[in-house]
Amino acid sequence: MIDLHLHTTASDGTLSPEALVARADEARLTVISVTDHDTTAATHAAGAAARTRGLTLVSGIEITAVEAHRDVHVLGYYIDPDNRQLAEFLDTQRADRVRRIRDMADRLAALGVPVEVESLLGRAAAPGRSIGRPALADALVAGGHARDRDDAFERFLGHGRPAFVPRRGAPAADVIAIIHTAGGIASLAHPGLVRVDALIPALAAAGLDALEARHTDHAADVELHYRGLARRLGLAVSGGSDFHGGAPEGTARLGAVTLPAEDFAGLQQRAGARA
Ligand code: AMP
Ligand code: ZN
Ligand code: FE
Ligand code: FE
Numbered sequence: 001m002i003d004l005h006l007h008t009t010a011s012d013g014t015l016s017p018e019a020l021v022a023r024a025d026e027a028r029l030t031v032i033s034v035t036d037h038d039t040t041a042a043t044h045a046a047g048a049a050a051r052t053r054g055l056t057l058v059s060g061i062e063i064t065a066v067e068a069h070r071d072v073h074v075l076g077y078y079i080d081p082d083n084r085q086l087a088e089f090l091d092t093q094r095a096d097r098v099r100r101i102r103d104m105a106d107r108l109a110a111l112g113v114p115v116e117v118e119s120l121l122g123r124a125a126a127p128g129r130s131i132g133r134p135a136l137a138d139a140l141v142a143g144g145h146a147r148d149r150d151d152a153f154e155r156f157l158g159h160g161r162p163a164f165v166p167r168r169g170a171p172a173a174d175v176i177a178i179i180h181t182a183g184g185i186a187s188l189a190h191p192g193l194v195r196v197d198a199l200i201p202a203l204a205a206a207g208l209d210a211l212e213a214r215h216t217d218h219a220a221d222v223e224l225h226y227r228g229l230a231r232r233l234g235l236a237v238s239g240g241s242d243f244h245g246g247a248p249e250g251t252a253r254l255g256a257v258t259l260p261a262e263d264f265a266g267l268q269q270r271a272g273a274r275a
Helices: 017-026 043-053 084-110 117-123 133-142 149-157 172-181 197-205 220-233 261-274
Strands: 002-006 031-034 060-067 070-077 185-188 210-215 236-240
Touching: 002 017, 002 060, 002 070, 002 236, 002 261, 017 031, 017 043, 031 043, 060 084, 060 172, 070 172, 084 117, 084 133, 084 172, 117 133, 133 149, 172 185, 172 197, 185 236, 185 261, 197 220, 210 220, 210 261, 220 236, 236 261
Parallel strands: 002 031, 185 210, 210 236
Antiparallel strands: 060 070, 070 185
C-alpha cells in the first residue's frame, strides 16, 4: 500500500520521522513519502528508518506557493533533499514563515489573546524545521482560547479571520521549476481544497507533472473530477492521506487513503522521463 503525503515534527506533524515510519509499517504501508511543509529536514532520518523496516521512501516535500493571494501547495517527489538551490529557496520560505508567525502573534496580542511566540519559535529553530499556523493554533488551545486547531483557524488564523497575515511567497511556476532543478517531479496538492481549476492548464504548461486527485479530503466525485482533468492534460495522478499524526489536526487514519499501484507506476514513469 502506497501513501505519498505524510507530515512529521520537521513541520506541523506530531510524530518524529522514526515514529511515523513505525506507524506506517504497522498500517502495512510499503511505499511512503514524507512531505513536510517547506523542509526536507526529516528525509534522511525517515529514509534510514524505512530501510531498516523494508519500506520504500520516496523523497518528498510540500512547498507553499502563492497565486492571487491564495496559498497553493505543490508536492515534490524524487527530489534531491540536499540540492543547494532548493535548500536556499526553502531557507527563504522558512524565514517568511517566521516573519508571518511573529506578525500574527502581534495581531493575537492586540486581540487580547497573547501567545508565547518566542518559545514557539525557539522550538522551531532546530536546523531546517519549519513553523506554521498550527503552532499558533496549538498555543491558542493550550491557553484556553480555542477548543482545537480547527476552532483556532475558524476564529483567528484562517484566511480573512482577525489574526490572519498573508504570506509572501513564490508563484507556483517558480516552485515547479525549483522542484525540477532538484531532480524531482511536481504535483498539485489537494486541488479539491484549493479550487484553482482555472489555473491548472497554465501550471501544466509550466511543467506540472501530476495532480493529487486522491486525498483524504476528496470525496469520490472530486477524485474522479481531478482524474479526468489529469487525463485531459496529460498529467499523472498522485495521492496520500496528508496524515499529521492523528488528533487534533487531520482525522486521517493511516492506511485508509492510499494510492493505487498503477498511479504510482505513472509517477515513476514521469520521474524517469524527467531524469
Ligand atoms: P501554514 O503552513 O502556516 O499556512 O498553515 C497551514 C497548515 O495548517 C496546513 O497545511 C494544515 O496542515 C493546517 N490547517 C490549515 N487549515 C486548517 C484548519 N482549518 N484546521 C486545522 N488545520 C488547518
Ligand atoms: Zn500541515
Ligand atoms: Fe497541504
Ligand atoms: Fe500536507
